[in-house]
Amino acid sequence: MTSALVGSRILAALARVRDPELDEPITTLGFVASASVDAGGTAEVHLRLPTYFCAPNFAYLMVADAFDAVSTLDGVRHTTVILDDHFASDAINEGVAARAGFVRSFEGEAVDELDSLRADFLRKAVMAGTDQVCRTLDLPPAELAAVRLGDLSESEALDRLRRRRRELGLPAGDDAPLLIDPKTGAPIGADAVPLHLRKARLTRTSLDANTGICRGMLRHRYPTDGQGEGALP
Structure with missing residues (x-):
């Protein structure tokens, strides 16, 4: 070679x-x-x-x-x-x-060792990726809570979200809910969707800002x- x-x-x-x-x-x-x-x-x-x-x-x-x-x-x-x-x-x-x-x-x-630190950052990546995927959807909270990954069109953002979830051992197959708790993998109920999306957007905005600064x-x-x-x- x-x-x-x-x-x-x-x-x-x-x-x-x-x-x-x-x-x-x-x-x-x-x-x-x-x-x-x-x-x-x-x-x-x-x-x-x-x-x-x-x-x-x-x-x-x-x-x-x-x-x-x-x-x-x-x-x-x-x-x-x-x-x-x-x-x-x-x-x-x-x-x-x-x-x-x-x-x-x-x-x-x-x-x-740094395993827990890596996991913390992966959870942030999952939240940021959730925001990136959800930005392309125009659905009310109740419908977003019911969305499965397999319902979405394939995209770079979706592929990245799946990979980060797999790295954490979280559900990432077609039957997995789009919105989950990045610590437990539990689905996000409809009443908790607005807060979850705000946290996801804040995480994505913070990562974008820090990337630009770096x-x-x-x-x-x-x-x-x-x-x-x-x-x-």
Whole structure:
């Protein structure tokens, strides 16, 4: 397998890694500074974030996810993922390379692994995705409460919502209700639909605003680097 082919698959794999808070690919956000692979199958990825003080738990998740995405590809024999220009770069880079986990990487500072944090962000993604899908519907609350995923036309937003729900172990088949509690998977009753939709819209608006802020800060920090997507041979 040629390095060019492996390289293109590396970038595709990185496009499936998301900022856990923003639920957007790290490639489109500009967080991939470079990605390369040599003829021997050694891959090296450099990530960068909007600020020097981005939360280390968020950063750790992205570096670890990028490592997992790249290292499992056919044709990749060794993977290095390096977070640049971050106050906790050394701890994160060394911890991910050693597969040490977050607690061991930040020994004496961290007390829990990041599974619950990831789940919290996935629940927000489900709420934001619910708003995105519901915006295309013009139905009163009682009818929205009865809508099943299989009743909806296929779309990128619906596909994304299904995937986030599956990641949380929530109902995502055609028979699943569109409106569910993202913590329990329980259907939302008609009387609770208006409040649920307000929460979903607030979540979506917050994510959109934070995404715009992060993109602006990244452009300010790295003004000459364009989009920041990795150039692969």
